[in-house]
Amino acid sequence: MPLPPSDAARKPLHTRTIKVDSYARDDGQWDLEAELIDYKSYDFVIKDGRTHKAGTPVHHMHLRITIDEDFNINASQAAYDAAPYGQYCASIAPDYQDLVGLNLLRRFRHEVKARFGREAGCTHLTELTYVLPTVAVQSMAGRRREAAPADPSRRPFQLAGCHALRVDGPVVKKHYPTWYVSPDTKPDSS
Numbered sequence: 001m002p003l004p005p006s007d008a009a010r011k012p013l014h015t016r017t018i019k020v021d022s023y024a025r026d027d028g029q030w031d032l033e034a035e036l037i038d039y040k041s042y043d044f045v046i047k048d049g050r051t052h053k054a055g056t057p058v059h060h061m062h063l064r065i066t067i068d069e070d071f072n073i074n075a076s077q078a079a080y081d082a083a084p085y086g087q088y089c090a091s092i093a094p095d096y097q098d099l100v101g102l103n104l105l106r107r108f109r110h111e112v113k114a115r116f117g118r119e120a121g122c123t124h125l126t127e128l129t130y131v132l133p134t135v136a137v138q139s140m141a142g143r144r145r146e147a148a149p150a151d152p153s154r155r156p157f158q159l160a161g162c163h164a165l166r167v168d169g170p171v172v173k174k175h176y177p178t179w180y181v182s183p184d185t186k187p188d189s190s
Helices: 086-090 093-099 108-116 123-129 132-147 170-175
Strands: 014-024 030-040 057-067 073-082
Touching: 014 132, 030 123, 030 132, 057 123, 073 086, 073 093, 093 108, 093 123, 108 123, 108 132
Parallel strands: none
Antiparallel strands: 014 030, 030 057, 057 073
16 A cells, blocks of 8 residues: 655655666576666756756666575675766775675674775665665575475574564464464563
């Protein structure tokens, strides 16, 4: 269900689109290709006096990582189609090869921030990396289930990972009854 209409008149200003596509590779690895596009809904004058037209991307960046079945990054490549300072922004792209060696599920966002925070990286490319762990999990979920059936004695990793999958909630009670914890039996935290 979409959001209801705004209760006030308004005009569009800025649109950011983030898109990530995932691919199974013939070599047994997976590619995640992420794209970020920003554009304004109005014309504005840039530093050199030219006019940046509405709907023309202000930022347009791409990031591809290649991961293995353990979510380790084995390759990384960044590219720019548009950036406010052109080549000065784009010159950081090769540095994002330093994502290689990181694991998407082990302190990934912390490691990215340490390597690419502030002046060490591009704000927009770094922000684009933050969606990669959850996309990777979604991309590989079915494939991992096919490869190895779940151990029924091991609690599914997704439980307690969000509001809907809280262990005392109706979703867990219905779909994961073994792991359901009644609110009445939860220890008092006071």
